[in-house]
Amino acid sequence: MTLLSVAQMNSQNDIEDNFIVIERLLQQSKAQAANLIVFPENFVCFAAGKQRETAAQFEAIQQRLEQLAHRYQIWIIAGTLPCPFRPDGSIITDGRVRTVSLCISPEGTEARYDKIHLFDVQVGDAVGGYQESQFFESGDQVVVAKTPFGNIGLMVCYDLRFPELALTLRQQGAHILSAPAAFTYTTGKLHWQLLLQARAMDSQCYVLGAAQQGWHGEKRQTWGHSGITDSRGQLLQIVKDEGQALITNSFDIKEQESTRLSMPLMQHRKLISY
Numbered sequence: 025m026t027l028l029s030v031a032q033m034n035s036q037n038d039i040e041d042n043f044i045v046i047e048r049l050l051q052q053s054k055a056q057a058a059n060l061i062v063f064p065e066n067f068v069c070f071a072a073g074k075q076r077e078t079a080a081q082f083e084a085i086q087q088r089l090e091q092l093a094h095r096y097q098i099w100i101i102a103g104t105l106p107c108p109f110r111p112d113g114s115i116i117t118d119g120r121v122r123t124v125s126l127c128i129s130p131e132g133t134e135a136r137y138d139k140i141h142l143f144d145v146q147v148g149d150a151v152g153g154y155q156e157s158q159f160f161e162s163g164d165q166v167v168v169a170k171t172p173f174g175n176i177g178l179m180v181c182y183d184l185r186f187p188e189l190a191l192t193l194r195q196q197g198a199h200i201l202s203a204p205a206a207f208t209y210t211t212g213k214l215h216w217q218l219l220l221q222a223r224a225m226d227s228q229c230y231v232l233g234a235a236q237q238g239w240h241g242e243k244r245q246t247w248g249h250s251g252i253t254d255s256r257g258q259l260l261q262i263v264k265d266e267g268q269a270l271i272t273n274s275f276d277i278k279e280q281e282s283t284r285l286s287m288p289l290m291q292h293r294k295l296i297s298y
Contacts, residue, residue: 025274026173028200028230029053029061030261032250032269034238037071039078039085047092049270054096056272059173062234063103064250065123065181065206070240075159079106079121086126086133093128099171102126103204103234104139104180111136111165120161125178125204127169134170137178138163141186149210149245156182166192174199174277177229181205184219184233187226194227194290199277201229206236212247217262225257228284230275238267255280 031049035042046067053061068085069078078085082105093100106121116122123139140163142156166189169176177193177200184190184203193201201223207216216233224231230253237248251262252273261271284290 026277027056027058027272028232028252028275029056029058029270029272030232030234030250030252031061031063031067032235032237032248032263032267033064033067034240034267035064035067035070035236036240037069037074039069039081042068042070043088045268049268050092050096050098050100052270053272054098058098058272060099060101060171062101062202062232063204064234064236065104065204066236067103067204068105070206070236072241072244075106075121076108076119079108082107082124089126090128090132094130097130099130100126100128101176101178101202101204101232101234102128106160107138110161111138116161118161120159122163123156123160123180125180125202127171127176127178129171135167135178137167137180138165139180139183140164140166140189141182143182147208147210149208154208166196168193168196168198174275177201177227179203181207184223185215187223190223190227190229191293194229198227198229199280200275201227201231203231203233205233207247209245209247212249216247216249217251217259220251220253221257221259224253224255228255228280228287228289230254230280235263237263255283
């Protein structure tokens with residue numbers, strides 16, 4: 025049986041404090057015999073204006089996470105980390121960084137996804153407006169990571185609003201979609217659960233939504249409610265408590281195959297021009 029864990033965190037700006045929580049969640053996940061744990065967006069450091077400073081430590085943080093995956097013999101979706109260079113190794117020279125989600129096995133890093141859709145929106149909260157493209161450079165590559173228990177299509181937060189990405193990941197062989205996130209309280213309350221279920225229903229994949237929850241500094245508040253949905257779009261588990269939490273659910277690839285065979289959406293899909 026495959027068991028998948030999804031974490032919820034209230035990460036702050038101290039990397040060492042956050043790593044204490046990360047290891048605690050890894051221990052809990054391992055105690056439940058999970059094969060995989062998904063961490064939220066900004067899980068190692070959640071601090072406005074510190075992206076470049078944290079990005080300078082990208083390789084050291086990556087190595088530390090690889091050591092934890094090896095120690096606990098578990099696969100890790102390393103939420104997101106700011107990174108100062110592109111997948112080809114070229115340095116981003118304009119001061120921005122990439123938002124990177126890593127898939128790490130007990131043997132090392134297996135895949136890297138650079139967030140494609142950037143959150144440039146106006147939100148009616150204390151922050152008001154978000155302009156990720158001012159601080160981050162978008163990625164342009166769709167990534168599916170192969171694991172012994174299924175293929176994982178890597179997504180991040182705002183990506184959930186774009187069904188074509190989920191469908192492309194499914195077309196490229198994904199069984200599971202990972203969605204580390206830091207949804208604002210305002211947008212999360214409206215759309216988070218709906219988006220988890222909609223992308224699962226669209227793609228007929230399990231969706232693992234690992235969320236930040238609570239206050240990060242004086243202005244930024246995230247919604248939380250980490251959740252797991254099945255291949256039919258049914259919500260299997262969702263966190264309703266505040267702060268740190270962990271949920272774990274089984275994944276049955278044969279049951280997923282049955283769901284897909286009974287309603288073959290990918291074969292029925294037609295591209296229509298109006």
